[in-house]
Amino acid sequence: MPDLSFRVESVEPVKHAAAPTLGFQLHIRNSPPEEAVHTIALRCQIQLEVTRRRYLPTEQERLLDLFGEPARWNQTLRNMLWTNTSLLVPAFAGSTVVDLQVPCTFDFNVAATKYFDGLSEGEVPLCLMFSGTVFHAGPTGALQAAPIPWDKETRYRMPVTVWKEMMEQYYPNTVWLALRRDVFDRLHRYKMSHGIPAWEQALESILELAEANAKECVRS
Numbered sequence: 001m002p003d004l005s006f007r008v009e010s011v012e013p014v015k016h017a018a019a020p021t022l023g024f025q026l027h028i029r030n031s032p033p034e035e036a037v038h039t040i041a042l043r044c045q046i047q048l049e050v051t052r053r054r055y056l057p058t059e060q061e062r063l064l065d066l067f068g069e070p071a072r073w074n075q076t077l078r079n080m081l082w083t084n085t086s087l088l089v090p091a092f093a094g095s096t097v098v099d100l101q102v103p104c105t106f107d108f109n110v111a112a113t114k115y116f117d118g119l120s121e122g123e124v125p126l127c128l129m130f131s132g133t134v135f136h137a138g139p140t141g142a143l144q145a146a147p148i149p150w151d152k153e154t155r156y157r158m159p160v161t162v163w164k165e166m167m168e169q170y171y172p173n174t175v176w177l178a179l180r181r182d183v184f185d186r187l188h189r190y191k192m193s194h195g196i197p198a199w200e201q202a203l204e205s206i207l208e209l210a211e212a213n214a215k216e217c218v219r220s
Helices: 057-062 070-076 111-118 160-170 181-193 199-219
Strands: 003-013 021-031 036-048 080-089 095-103 123-137 143-148 153-159
Touching: 003 123, 003 153, 003 160, 021 160, 036 143, 057 111, 080 095, 080 111, 111 160, 123 160, 153 160, 181 199
Parallel strands: none
Antiparallel strands: 003 021, 021 095, 036 080, 036 123, 123 143, 123 153
């Protein structure tokens, strides 16, 4: 029966993908090495191990929306689910290296996006947990199937720059923000009634008014 082990060797953006995608070079080793593996229907859950790194003061400020005040981080910092993905691994004997592709989103309503964007340097501690089914040749040569237990996992520290450079390639100097329909309609009416040509200018106008009102309240 196969006994699989996993290791991430590297990660880089997938070139010319339809959407931002990271490719993890995943090394898979089987024991015993002479046993033929026909294929693996592999599932992978990736978690962000947010407690396994230090945070700069600027990062703590940017992550306030996720974790609250830093004084409470010993209570609020918990592993976060990043994503689930799957892969069909072709036949091999001994070991193989495959490209585990992870689609990424720039939607700031997603907690993982907020987390990645809030980091300015260093590495992101990841835990990749595997499951699925491995199809292999039995003692008589007949095809057999065996489950991959959830205790099969590996850790990897992904450079923050990999994620940021990928997003800059797809969305240069741009971020995406999803709005409720009623909020968008109000913003659209404001933009049209004030003759503002661009959405950025409409938001800048509202922010300037809010900042002016805040200063007026402080003076009074």
